[in-house]
Amino acid sequence: MGKKIRKQGIQPGADTAEGKRNGRGPRQFSIKMWGAALVVGLITFAVFLPSLNNGFVNWDDDMFIYNNAEITSVSFDFFKWAFTNRDYQWTPLRWISHAVDYAMWGLKPAGHHLTAVVLHGLNAFLVVILVVKLLEAGKPKMRSLPAGEEERKFRRRALVAGAVTGLLFGIHPLRVESVVWVSSRKDVLYAFFFLLSLISYLRYCALADKKGRAVFYILTLVFFIMSVMSKAAAVALPLVLVLLDIYPLGRIDVRPDWSAWRRVFMEKLPFFAVSGAVTLINIGVHEELGAIVPLEKVSFADRILLALKALGLYFTKMVWPSPLTPFYRESDRVSLSSLGDIGLLLLVAGVTALCIFLWRRGKRVWLTVFGYYVIMLLPVLVVRTWEGFVHDRYSYMLSVGPFLLAGLGTALLVEKIGGRRSSPNIVRVAVFLVPLLVFSLLGALTLRQTKLWKDSLTFWTTVAAGYPMTVMTGMNRAEAYALSGKHQYAINELNRAIEIDPTYWGSYNNRGLSYIEMGEYHSAIRDFTKTIELEPMLAEAYGNRALAYIKLGDYQAALQDMDRAMERKMKPVRRTKLYVNRCELHIQLKHYEEAVLDCTKGIEMQPNNVRAYKGRGVAYSFSGKKEEAMRDYRMAARLGDVKMQEFLKAKGIGW
Numbered sequence: 001m002g003k004k005i006r007k008q009g010i011q012p013g014a015d016t017a018e019g020k021r022n023g024r025g026p027r028q029f030s031i032k033m034w035g036a037a038l039v040v041g042l043i044t045f046a047v048f049l050p051s052l053n054n055g056f057v058n059w060d061d062d063m064f065i066y067n068n069a070e071i072t073s074v075s076f077d078f079f080k081w082a083f084t085n086r087d088y089q090w091t092p093l094r095w096i097s098h099a100v101d102y103a104m105w106g107l108k109p110a111g112h113h114l115t116a117v118v119l120h121g122l123n124a125f126l127v128v129i130l131v132v133k134l135l136e137a138g139k140p141k142m143r144s145l146p147a148g149e150e151e152r153k154f155r156r157r158a159l160v161a162g163a164v165t166g167l168l169f170g171i172h173p174l175r176v177e178s179v180v181w182v183s184s185r186k187d188v189l190y191a192f193f194f195l196l197s198l199i200s201y202l203r204y205c206a207l208a209d210k211k212g213r214a215v216f217y218i219l220t221l222v223f224f225i226m227s228v229m230s231k232a233a234a235v236a237l238p239l240v241l242v243l244l245d246i247y248p249l250g251r252i253d254v255r256p257d258w259s260a261w262r263r264v265f266m267e268k269l270p271f272f273a274v275s276g277a278v279t280l281i282n283i284g285v286h287e288e289l290g291a292i293v294p295l296e297k298v299s300f301a302d303r304i305l306l307a308l309k310a311l312g313l314y315f316t317k318m319v320w321p322s323p324l325t326p327f328y329r330e331s332d333r334v335s336l337s338s339l340g341d342i343g344l345l346l347l348v349a350g351v352t353a354l355c356i357f358l359w360r361r362g363k364r365v366w367l368t369v370f371g372y373y374v375i376m377l378l379p380v381l382v383v384r385t386w387e388g389f390v391h392d393r394y395s396y397m398l399s400v401g402p403f404l405l406a407g408l409g410t411a412l413l414v415e416k417i418g419g420r421r422s423s424p425n426i427v428r429v430a431v432f433l434v435p436l437l438v439f440s441l442l443g444a445l446t447l448r449q450t451k452l453w454k455d456s457l458t459f460w461t462t463v464a465a466g467y468p469m470t471v472m473t474g475m476n477r478a479e480a481y482a483l484s485g486k487h488q489y490a491i492n493e494l495n496r497a498i499e500i501d502p503t504y505w506g507s508y509n510n511r512g513l514s515y516i517e518m519g520e521y522h523s524a525i526r527d528f529t530k531t532i533e534l535e536p537m538l539a540e541a542y543g544n545r546a547l548a549y550i551k552l553g554d555y556q557a558a559l560q561d562m563d564r565a566m567e568r569k570m571k572p573v574r575r576t577k578l579y580v581n582r583c584e585l586h587i588q589l590k591h592y593e594e595a596v597l598d599c600t601k602g603i604e605m606q607p608n609n610v611r612a613y614k615g616r617g618v619a620y621s622f623s624g625k626k627e628e629a630m631r632d633y634r635m636a637a638r639l640g641d642v643k644m645q646e647f648l649k650a651k652g653i654g655w
Helices: 002-008 017-021 026-053 061-066 078-083 091-105 109-137 148-170 174-182 182-207 210-228 232-246 258-289 300-319 339-361 365-382 400-418 426-449 456-466 469-481 488-498 506-517 519-532 537-552 555-566 571-589 592-605 612-620 626-638 641-650
Strands: none
Touching: 002 109, 017 061, 017 592, 017 626, 026 109, 026 148, 026 426, 026 612, 061 182, 061 519, 078 091, 078 174, 091 182, 091 612, 109 174, 109 400, 109 626, 174 182, 174 339, 174 426, 182 210, 182 537, 182 626, 210 258, 210 300, 232 258, 232 365, 258 400, 300 365, 339 519, 365 400, 400 426, 400 626, 469 488, 488 506, 506 519, 506 537, 519 537, 537 555, 555 571, 571 592, 571 612, 592 612, 612 626, 626 641
């Protein structure tokens, strides 16, 4: 029987009765792996759970969520918008996730935060699985696991490395911006599919059965497509797959083996095609928005230096995550007279040289991780937007690489020192207590960083304390004051913003809105007029000035401004609102036919607009068309208008 076992390649400690009794079989190892991943996911979830007490912040949350009428209904029109919308990035799955949240929670921030925390917990779970699978694939000349005691050591090492990597990824304070900022949903969403794609690819490479391989190849591609539909940064995945082919999979060699490279290229062709298409789409979007820094403004050499500086900055933030802020002070040039900038460049150069040296010594994991680190930053480094190179959220997926090295180092320490009976007790205890202390510290920093995103006013006050005053920070802080009803504080902030840049129309426009809320309508008209002087084609300014004229009772002047606004280009959601506003103004002027036409256009553009149905109902009623009026009133009641429901109920009319 012993000879038969050796011929079949069954090793001691594998999936034999003895191996199962000792808890060393593949099945027991899989159970431990899933268990470790589950624990890491739950800890990550628990650390971020307090963020459910946070609200929205007026940094994109207004445009993407609570003022975004497009996500309020999951319909054919919504899906058409989600897949054709070119605002900011082509990210249809991001919009779909927000729409699902709205359908489940409405505008209750806790529900939106819960979705992000759950996704992040799942990502930490998947990181553990990915790391273990990578280590299995990277075992020297792996075709079967090593036997006996070596197998047990390897599996323990893989579990420790996976758990440490997953925890570092999950509870590090750099994750806060991606998880707690609702508008950054695309980060946790794209990473979820990105990780699933990598895990599927490892499974595809491990299988010998052609039919099974085809299934996992398709899954890899599908998950990749879903990832790029969540965030454009996922376009880097094909390069990551090629990197894995070199190491740890060993499917191709760095030296030219054209048959192997040709096979890999043909295999990755669909991935590169998708990546190229999505890249072109999103570059076009950024150019339309004017968000890409022109090449003539930042030279190629400066871009390279800034890219190297960013590589160093992200690494230092992973090692020493303090201070963290949504905005980092950086110029469009690297100062070669700055010790900080020189230090970062030398750090990147030193790490690069070390990784190449270790590769030549046969330790390929270092250069592979560094290559992954660079690849994951390429979408940001190549196309630099006005926001700059450095944001905490950009580190979401690239941090997996350096944390993997930390996980491997911890596993090695546990094995070499903590696992030896000959080691002093104090050393063995320290090997376990030090990581525990590090995780506790990271968790505490994450909880503190989460409070920064509590609400708009807290957010912008914190930003203003550590970031130079700019027009953008002033305007956003003013809006935060306005949202909390503190309009005089908002006006004070906008006054400072105007002092910084008297030519920016947005400050005048927003100050005019606060003047309206304070009842200072003449001051509001003055500011809206200044806005129009600076930006004559801005439809919003005409619409806002019309509202001020309405407050003063000057309906004819208001109507003229609304007509002018209609002649300007604007987003469909703003045009819908303007139609409804003009409909209500026509009612005041007793232009009932015009009112019906405007509200009808508003309904055509947004079928669930309650105000449009109510306005048209009133116009029909004054026109003597009672049946049409009641039809619109009932529709408004069905859409949830409480006052209309009470009105119809008092008349004994159902809806």
